[in-house]
Amino acid sequence: MINGPEKRMLAGFIAARRLKASRRREDILDAFLATERHVTADELHAAIRSRHPGIGLATVYRTLKLLASCGLARQVTLGGGPARFEHAFRHRHHDHLICRVCGRVVEFSDPEIELRQEAAAAARGFSMEEHSLEIRGVCGACRAKAGRSRSGG
Amino acid sequence: MINGPEKRMLAGFIAARRLKASRRREDILDAFLATERHVTADELHAAIRSRHPGIGLATVYRTLKLLASCGLARQVTLGGGPARFEHAFRHRHHDHLICRVCGRVVEFSDPEIELRQEAAAAARGFSMEEHSLEIRGVCGACRAKAGRSRSGG
DNA sequence: CTTCGTGCAAAACGTTTGCATGTAA
């Protein structure tokens, strides 16, 4: 991912706004792209730190906000905890299933739900701009585990 | 609302857990029931303070958590701000439309969306326990106002 | 009398900001 479209996208955004390219921003983008979904600023900071010890948490916050502005990251708040960031470039909008037991997050998307949301908003005079749908419950693996320990112990 | 079912519900919960009834808890419940939807702890604290100056913010937090435990309140986080609490007793689950311009919150509920959420969860092995759907956009009044100022000057 | 509730202040937590310095343009 040394020269993907994400880098060009960030570079373009920076040029358009007359900001400045920097090594830090590349480091943070690299780490963000390398990591799996839904990192917090703190997690990303820790991950980058192993390779680039000098980096400050504030810079990670500032850069994540920048990545969100240019459409590379999307900020989500899964269940009230700290803000999390997921890849947004070439990733369609989706909703989240969150396992209450193991914390696993599964993404899904249902066109019919999307349509109905638009309709519900329109019926009440709203124009919809964005939405977030979060379903909390227990995933299959955790239910199986719970079933086993109930019957087995 | 001096002796509604909410009071009995709280009293029952307190008795069942061998907690203690108190004047403070009544005051806070009264204020919560009297207020309109979606208060923050701080807003509720301010409202109670005019009548009961000695009350502490921490007590409001603790009591709101208690009300949530016994099903009288539901905690929602509308758009990333501080936690808000809405009435939960005899109020069906609903979702929220939030106007980005004026902050107005409209509640709605769509049985088809609910069903599809269950189905989406089940299809991925999850048992759904709760969900939150938030739609942000612009309400009719604010769109009308914006249209007027665009065309009018 | 024992346990729980309360107010206060302090701590904790995630996030933002001010400032001096470093670095890209």
Added chain:
DNA sequence: TTACATGCAAACGTTTTGCACGAAG
């Protein structure tokens, strides 16, 4: 040489907690 980026620490707003005291059971 100008403006922006950075690291650090401090500030910030929200929420929780420790503690001594008061009140309910």
